[in-house]
Amino acid sequence: MKRKQLKFAIGSVLIVLTLSYLAYSGYQESKTYYHTVPELYSLKEKAYDLRLQVSGDVVPGSIQRDGKVVSFVIGAEPQTLRVKYVGKDPLPDTLIDRATAMATGKMGRDGVFVADTMLAKCASKYEKETAAGVQISKKSN
């Protein structure tokens, strides 16, 4: 009986170790540090080495298309960031003026952030609108 239990233990440990190794290497490969635009600037030198995800609102009128490359500015004055999107997937439809964009990629030495993955959240469009004018009140019912 003891030997059999040992077999199960060894089998399970092997599986767990293999998976842990895979998880660790996957983590190393894809870990991304999330920052807002001001936080990014406070990283200084470190910003150039890490894979980063930067989020900020798209500055109205800043979206420019040049062939396949799309660039735009995110953040709020005075700390804004120019983002150049070079990814292969089509840009999300939700990436419009004032949408909250999340760009993943690397910070370039020229001050332009080169993104290979873009997320844009615009489901909150309605909520933002609500915040601006129309809002619920606890008293109303």
Next chain:
Amino acid sequence: MAAQIGQFALALAWVVTAYSVMASILGIRYKHDKLIASGRNAALGVTACITTAIVCLGYLFAVSDFSIKYIAAHSNRDLPIYFKISSIWGGQEGSLLFWGWLLTTYTALVVIQNWRKHSSMMPYVTAVLMTTSLFFTSMHLFAVNPFNQTVILQSQISPIPFVPRDGSGLNPLLQDAYMVIHPPMLYLGFVGFAVPFAFAMAAMITRQLGDTWIRTTRRWTMVAWMFLSIGILLGGKWAYHELGWGGFWAWDPVENASLMPWLIGTAFLHSVMVQEKKGMLKIWNMVLVIMTYIMSIFGTFLTRSGVVNSVHAFAQSSIGGYFAAFLVVALSGALYLVFDRLPLLKSENQMESIVSRESSFMFNNLILLAACFAVFWGTMFPVISEAIKGVKITVSAPFFNKVNVPIAIFLMFLTGVGPLLAWRKASTNSLKRNFLWPALIALSAGVVLYIRGVHHFYAWLSLVTSIFVAITIVREFYKGAKARATGTGENFVEAVVNLTLRNTRRYGGYVVHFAFGLMFIGWSGQAFTTDGSSELGVGDTMNIREYTLRVEKLGTEDTANYSSDKATMGLFEYGKKVANLYPERRVYKAGSEPQPTSEVAIYSTMKNDLYVVFAGASTDGRKAIVQIFYNPLTMWVWIGGVVLVIGTLIALLPNKKTPARRKPEAESKEEPKNIEAKVS
């Protein structure tokens, strides 16, 4: 008026739910039958109340009553009626109400179905389900009330009621047929797991820890599992059609939230069989059913609280705290019960061999949980790292794929091997008999695949494993049916049908396993996608593999709900025209800022999908920016999904009990295995 009725129904539901919990518990405590019956009737009353509320909400959508904030924020006058109705679950408040409604509907069904059969357990089952319901009705009423009025806020004066002339519209991404059906399916799955959980709790409280609770909830578990599977697949289908990035699964937190309960639920479905047959893994099964339920609630929490960033998560809101509190209470209560009843959950048998049915179940469980654990960590990593290191670190697809792809392939392998292993210990002989030929055929297929250019290791392995599994399953049907046909004189087809109907669970299970083989073929194809993009004017063409795309026409279209740029493209396969495709770029009109979306056009065959995105007009406005994806074998994922449903439905059928003329060999399948096991 409808809003007031809905509001009142919610308030009444809250009171009655609380009463039902109290009456059920006190009734058992003081052995007061009338009180117990009253608790049950109250549960049915709650169903009526919530049903009334949801009908009211649907009515408000139908008549576009924008004095209600939820309607104003999720609908507009020109929205087609079916999207108006589906808007019920298109936002936070309504979808939670929908969740709550399904829960009470399930509760009513459970109560009606089981009251007489399990009279000692049922009051507790009612109490547990109603406690969950109390949590949801509290949220409907106090946190995310769908019947709140639209009011205007100005800094100087107090809020005044306000009726906008039009609503701000349903999020265009949700204006899709799959979005009408995907959330209900998903919720039917999530909510369904509350039933086995409630029975498990009742079994522990009443100390009736035989397999009654398992047999009673077996079908419920399968139904919940089936709906959750459908929900996840339809979510993938929706993403594929609507998000326009060419794929159907991105390891987004919202997707992960639905996958986690599915993984544990799948482990539970399998490991209860070990308990039924061998009286083992009792504690483990309790833990699994608890975790499945907790993960369903956790998934709902994850999608709605805004704790993690996601493309399609609901907006940030205050309900996170409610969910967190409920999760802590439910989890600690359930685990306390398990701990307290440990002596009653003793195993009746022990594992005997590493090559046996039991151990294949054990490894199946181990890696399903490992997968869930990995998905959990990956999803929660930003939250965890922020708490510990103060910086949000996210992980993406490479992390999830690295862990889960090998797990999935290993699981597929077990799918082929497990069901044919004998209980206790499989002999070398039986291994050879069952697996030698399927393995040889699969490997030779592997050689052919390699020569034909399949060099991606995981894709190759996945295809070979799927073929292996498919062969073992087909052979099981063939062997069983042949034996039956010889025994009963039926023809082969009759024999297959009768064989299946006489042991629906086993053969239905095989069909589900086969479905996964098909899906794995589809997933393997995703290792070979290619894509391209180009700016095309009228008459321009673009090539990808064997296809050529030619722009025939660029035009515009205008409807009340949206305006669109529409391209007409001819698709040629090896130079022969096979289809016209109409990718669109729509701009939805509702709301203050127009919202563009791409409507992709997909030419789908069993071999591959050609997926065309109209990404926008070029700067001079005369050309279309077109992106195409060539996705091999994608259709097999959806075909697998359909087969999965068929298989589960077969497994749900009761076994047919017609006396056979002579005992067919297939029936005694379990027996020789045991004999064999004893011999070896």
